[in-house]
Amino acid sequence: MKEELTPALEVQSVVKNFRRGRGLKRKITRAVDGATLTLPRGELFGLLGPNGAGKTTLVRCIATLLIPDAGTIKVLGHDAFKDSLYCRQRIGLLTSGERTLYWKLSARDNLNFFAALYGLTGKARDRRIDYLIELLGLKEVERDRLERYSSGMKQKVSLARAILHDPELILLDEPSLGLDPQFARFIRQFIKDELNRKQGKTILLTTHYMDEADELCRRIAFINKGRIVNVKTPEQYKRDIPHTEVLEIRLQGQPDAAPLQALPGVERVASDFKDGVTTLKVVAPRAEAVLSEAIEHLRKGGRILGIDIKQPTLEDVFLYVTGTSLGADTAEHKPVAE
Amino acid sequence: MTNDGTGQSTADPCHSSLPRRLRHYASAVWAENIKEWKLELTYPLDFLRSLIDPVVYLLPYVFYGIALVGGRFSPNLEKLVGTTDIVSFITIGYVFIGFMNMALWAMGFSLRKEQMYGTLEAVFAAPVPRWIFTMGMSMHSILHQFLMILVQLLFILAVFSLKVNPLGLLPALAMIGLMLIALYGIGMIMASTTLLFKQGWLISEALGSLLMVVTPIAYPLAVLPLFMQKVALAVPTTYGILASRHFLMGEQMGFSVLTAFVRVAVLCIVWVVFGLVVFALIDRYTRRSGTLSHY
Numbered sequence: 001m002k003e004e005l006t007p008a009l010e011v012q013s014v015v016k017n018f019r020r021g022r023g024l025k026r027k028i029t030r031a032v033d034g035a036t037l038t039l040p041r042g043e044l045f046g047l048l049g050p051n052g053a054g055k056t057t058l059v060r061c062i063a064t065l066l067i068p069d070a071g072t073i074k075v076l077g078h079d080a081f082k083d084s085l086y087c088r089q090r091i092g093l094l095t096s097g098e099r100t101l102y103w104k105l106s107a108r109d110n111l112n113f114f115a116a117l118y119g120l121t122g123k124a125r126d127r128r129i130d131y132l133i134e135l136l137g138l139k140e141v142e143r144d145r146l147e148r149y150s151s152g153m154k155q156k157v158s159l160a161r162a163i164l165h166d167p168e169l170i171l172l173d174e175p176s177l178g179l180d181p182q183f184a185r186f187i188r189q190f191i192k193d194e195l196n197r198k199q200g201k202t203i204l205l206t207t208h209y210m211d212e213a214d215e216l217c218r219r220i221a222f223i224n225k226g227r228i229v230n231v232k233t234p235e236q237y238k239r240d241i242p243h244t245e246v247l248e249i250r251l252q253g254q255p256d257a258a259p260l261q262a263l264p265g266v267e268r269v270a271s272d273f274k275d276g277v278t279t280l281k282v283v284a285p286r287a288e289a290v291l292s293e294a295i296e297h298l299r300k301g302g303r304i305l306g307i308d309i310k311q312p313t314l315e316d317v318f319l320y321v322t323g324t325s326l327g328a329d330t331a332e333h334k335p336v337a338e
Numbered sequence: 339m340t341n342d343g344t345g346q347s348t349a350d351p352c353h354s355s356l357p358r359r360l361r362h363y364a365s366a367v368w369a370e371n372i373k374e375w376k377l378e379l380t381y382p383l384d385f386l387r388s389l390i391d392p393v394v395y396l397l398p399y400v401f402y403g404i405a406l407v408g409g410r411f412s413p414n415l416e417k418l419v420g421t422t423d424i425v426s427f428i429t430i431g432y433v434f435i436g437f438m439n440m441a442l443w444a445m446g447f448s449l450r451k452e453q454m455y456g457t458l459e460a461v462f463a464a465p466v467p468r469w470i471f472t473m474g475m476s477m478h479s480i481l482h483q484f485l486m487i488l489v490q491l492l493f494i495l496a497v498f499s500l501k502v503n504p505l506g507l508l509p510a511l512a513m514i515g516l517m518l519i520a521l522y523g524i525g526m527i528m529a530s531t532t533l534l535f536k537q538g539w540l541i542s543e544a545l546g547s548l549l550m551v552v553t554p555i556a557y558p559l560a561v562l563p564l565f566m567q568k569v570a571l572a573v574p575t576t577y578g579i580l581a582s583r584h585f586l587m588g589e590q591m592g593f594s595v596l597t598a599f600v601r602v603a604v605l606c607i608v609w610v611v612f613g614l615v616v617f618a619l620i621d622r623y624t625r626r627s628g629t630l631s632h633y
Contacts, residue, residue, distance in 0.1 A: 018628050031628075057628070063463050067625045089465035099456025102373065104380045109373070116369030117464035119362040145380075161460070 006077035008169045008202035009039040009062065014071030016057050016226075031057040032068070033226035039204060041168070044196040046217030047206040048318060050326050054226040055206035056096065059173045062204070063093045075169055089118065092167035096174035100158055103147040107138050107157045110146065111164060118165035132160040135194070152183025159187065163195065170195060172205045176212060184212075192216050208326050210315035220314070224322040237317040246316045247287035247294065248308045249280045255301025263290050263297075270325040277305065283312070283320050366466045370474020371481070378482075392486045393493045396432050399556050400498070403428050410498075418558045420590040421583070425498045430583050431555035433487045434575050437514075438549050440479040441521040442542040446528025448475030450538065459630060468621055469614060472529045476522055506585030509595075513581040516602045520574035523609025530620035533630070554579055559592065574609065577602045 016032040032054045039045050047055050060066040062073055064084045073080040075087040094100075101110045108129060115125040133142050136156045146154055155175070162170060172191065176184035192215070195201045207213050213220050214234045222229040230237070244267065257271045257280055268283040280298070284290045287309040298304060310316075315326050378385055403424045404410055411422040421427060448471065452458040461471055494500045528545075532538030552562065552570040559567055559580065570576045581598050583589035591598060624630045 016628075060459075060628075065459055065462060065625060065630060066628055067622065069626075085465045085467075088463055091463070093460070093463045095459055100460045102377060102455060102457060104377050105373070109376060113369050113373045114460070114464070116365045117461065117466055119365070119465070121365050 006041075007038050007074075008041045008043070008076060009037065009204065010072075010074040010077075011035055011037040011058070011062065012072045012074075014058065014061055014068045014073060016054075016061055016066060016068050030226050032061065034071070035223070035226075035228050036071075037221060037228065037231070039169075039202055041202050042196075042200045043219065044192065044203045044205065044217050046213035046220040047204060047223055048208065048210065048213045048220050048314075048326070049206075049223035050208055050324055053208075053223045055208075055223055056173055057226075058223070059093075059095075059171050059204070059206055063091055063171055064088055089165065090168045092162040092165070092170040094158055094162040094170070094172045094175055096177050101146055101154065101161065104145055106143045106145055107133065107149075107160070108142045110157060111160060114161050114164055120165060128164065128166075129160075132164065136160050136190070150183075152179050152186070155179060155183065155187060159190070163201075168202060170201050170203045172203060174207055175205065176207075176209065188212060188216060210313060210318065210326055214314045222318055222321055224318075224324050229322055234314055237314060237321075238312065240317060240320070243285050244283055244312050244316075244320070245285070245287035246310045246312055247282040247284060247291060248306075248310060249282070249294065249298065250305040250307075251278050251280070251298060251302045252276060252305060253302035254278055255280075255298050259297050260290075260294055263293050265290050268320050268323060270319045270323070272325045278302070281316065281319055281325065283316060363466055363470055366464075366470050367474040367477055370471055371477040374475060374478035375481075378478075388482070389486055389489050392432075392436060392490050396429065396490060396494075399428050399432055400425055400494075403556065415558070418560050419583075421587050423501055423587065425494070426501050426587050427583065427589070428556050429490065429494045429498075429500060430502075430586060431553075431579050433490060434553065434579050434582075435550070435555060436483045436486055437518065437521060437578065438546065438553070438575055440476065440483050441525040442528055442546045442549075444479035444482070445472055445476045445522070445525030446538070446542050447532055448472050448525075449529045450532040451475075453533070453630075462630065469526060469617055472526055472617070473522070475529075476518075476525055480518060502586040503588070506582075506587075510582040510585040513585075513598065513602065514578050516599070516606055517574045517578035520602065520606045520609045523606070523611070523613035524574075526610075526613030526617045530617040533624050534620050549573060549575065552576070571601070572605070574602060574605045577605070 014032055014035045015030065018029050018031055020027050020029070035054070035058055037045075047058070049055050057066065061068045062075070062080065064080050064087060067081065076090055078086050080087045102113070105113070111129045111132070112125065115121070115129065120128060133139055136159065138153070138156060138160070141149065141153065146157065149157070159175070162172070175191065176187050179187065191203060191205065196203055205213070205216060217234070219231055219233055220237065221231045232240075253276070254273050255278060257269050260266060260269045260280070260282055265284045265286065266282055267285075268281075270281045272279045272281075282290060282294060291307070295304065295307075312320070318324070318326055407415070407424050410425050412424050413422065415424055415427065416422045419427075449458060452461060452471070462468060491500065528538070528542055531541055535541070552566050553573055553575045554562075554570065559570060559576070562570065577598050580589065580591045581595070584591050584595070
């Protein structure tokens with residue numbers, strides 16, 4: 001196969017288990033369960049799933065930070081574990097969380113250090129760092145210690161670090177997590193316009209923000225409980241449930257939502273409890289038809305705060321396909337017999 | 339190829355010639371060393387303390403020795419090792435505590451430190467072998483150690499007029515160089531065990547205490563029980579101390595200079611190979627278990 005035709009990333013039947021505890025208390029959890037993906041060069045691909053779905057574990061396997069228990073991963077046609085140095089040179093990794101840089105050092109010092117790790121030295125390093133500092137709007141603060149930066153500014157430096165060596169494949173794990181809307185918008189635009197459209201980079205982006213995946217990605221894989229459920233374009237997903245509406249009911253407390261699933265016409269029900277308020281999402285062909293019976297069931301469970309009927313979003317499609325809300329935490333999802 | 343936005347590019351260091359790869363690794367080691375200096379110097383008072391502490395801790399050893407012997411020069415020491423000056427004897431021995439600490443604590447905790455900064459995964463995702471990071475950290479520790487020794491020696495020179503043979507400096511440094519390679523092997527083992535055990539410092543503490551007892555820092559090897567002397571001969575710092583005192587102040591080692599160099603060379607091979615194997619096994623284990631970023 002010619003090099004240009006080789007996919008940027010091929011993930012084949014990857015399984016990753018984690019073992020915790022010892023002896024009789026030992027528990028094995030399957031974090032990634034047979035994941036298979038192929039990313040052609042130049043694609044901006046989304047991995048969408050709730051917290052604990054296995055997104056970060058899969059990204060760490062691709063970045064050679066974890067060794068899968070089964071399956072193969074190829075980066076630009078090279079096996080990620082047999083040829084790990086080659087693959088690491090071609091992967092740019094942005095992990096979630098702020099503490100991936102040295103806070104006591106400046107942006108330039110951080111980038112100088114990581115440049116050396118990626119084999120960039122001398123004038124080539126200086127030119128590249130100057131270029132990225134300018135591109136990401138860090139010129140004014142490049143000599144300040146990172147501890148004085150806001151979260152958004154730190155994320156810009158992390159992004160600069162991830163693309164410092166001009167990698168072919170960029171892995172972005174929750175790149176806008178915890179950022180204020182202004183920085184989140186900047187990061188999203190930078191990913192789409194600069195990295196993907198202008199520079200033609202292949203990008204694997206994990207997120208549990210439906211809007212982010214919908215806005216940025218050409219194709220999206222739904223991942224839930226370690227399994228990749230579907231891979232489609234956002235439009236295809238939305239077409240999958242064309243004659244469906246979403247009845248959204250917000251209540252105080254935690255009512256039992258199970259009886260709603262048995263109502264005629266109801267296809268899916270998801271419940272998300274946060275700050276004393278439960279948000280129930282009932283997927284049905286005609287939301288109005290199930291409204292009165294749903295209210296009847298829920299009235300005893302707690303005070304109803306609001307009711308809304310919506311057209312399905314990508315988030316609702318995720319719920320429809322997986323039965324899990326994107327806001328849910330599904331960590332520790334799948335115990336495996338040893 | 340790397341695009342800097344100006345249309346110019348640099349070649350990819352991976353899958354390139356061996357000299358180019360070695361240059362890449364050398365620059366990574368140097369960058370790690372520079373980064374550690376910059377981080378250390380963000381706390382200038384702490385840095386100053388690290389230079390003064392070894393002098394302060396040395397003095398009780400020196401005064402204790404003088405009090406026991408009843409003066410600076412000891413006929414009994416001369417009977418045991420062929421030299422009388424207890425101050426020079428203790429000072430030269432004492433500087434090696436710093437080298438032991440370098441292997442057990444500074445190098446041993448290098449990866450742990452990265453875990454605590456939160457940067458371990460970011461550096462491990464880079465295209466260089468992972469032992470490069472412990473090597474960079476050991477380079478910083480060695481340079482730091484030499485700076486501390488310089489301060490100690492200047493102080494002892496000024497206060498006690500240290501009596502050493504300047505011609506012995508080069509062969510002593512050659513022996514110290516070999517000893518440092520062997521200590522790098524021990525440091526690799528410590529670095530990897532701190533990734534494996536959350537309380538890895540317990541192992542450093544235990545091994546440090548053992549080495550303090552068997553290494554002839556403030557007393558000659560001959561005063562140790564026979565089994566301890568045998569243990570001491572497997573420790574690289576023993577040869578560093580004995581040979582340094584031999585070259586600088588004429589201490590009798592109990593074996594020839596050639597024997598000392600051969601034994602240290604063997605210890606280098608044993609400890610470095612053992613260190614690399616343990617490091618590779620634990621690195622693989624942490625990537626299988628997913629505990630790399632835990633601390």
